[in-house]
Amino acid sequence: QVQLVxxxxxxxxxxxxxxxxxxxxxxxxxxxxxxxxxxxxxxxREFVAAISWNGGRTYYADSVKGRFxxxxxxxxxxVWLQMNSLQPGDMAVYxxxxxxxxxxxxxxxxxHWGQGTQVTVSS
Numbered sequence: 557q558v559q560l561v562x563x564x565x566x567x568x569x570x571x572x573x574x575x576x577x578x579x580x581x582x583x584x585x586x587x588x589x590x591x592x593x594x595x596x597x598x599x600x601r602e603f604v605a606a607i608s609w610n611g612g613r614t615y616y617a618d619s620v621k622g623r624f625x626x627x628x629x630x631x632x633x634x635v636w637l638q639m640n641s642l643q644p645g646d647m648a649v650y651x652x653x654x655x656x657x658x659x660x661x662x663x664x665x666x667x668h669w670g671q672g673t674q675v676t677v678s679s
Contacts, residue, residue, distance in 0.1 A: 604650070
């Protein structure tokens, strides 16, 4: 079992940056691949980025490639999402999630979710 707590959201101007953090409780963090998802008002939750259990592989949605970077530190039980060149289209609630499966892009693959953190981008 793992519990996830996100932080780092806020208000930023278009073109700005934010760094989201997700801290996990429990001793099994390193067993999980980790993902970030987002959900904008009136839209479905969508995949943003994922990272393998040891940080060796990363995966990104096309919409964020080259702008967002996912990373993790298993010793700190933390995963981050560095978001640069933010655009109004990035505005959403961002969720951290953990999966023991291999379908990193699929929402249903993720067993544990944080409560979300709001990212607001002003134009």
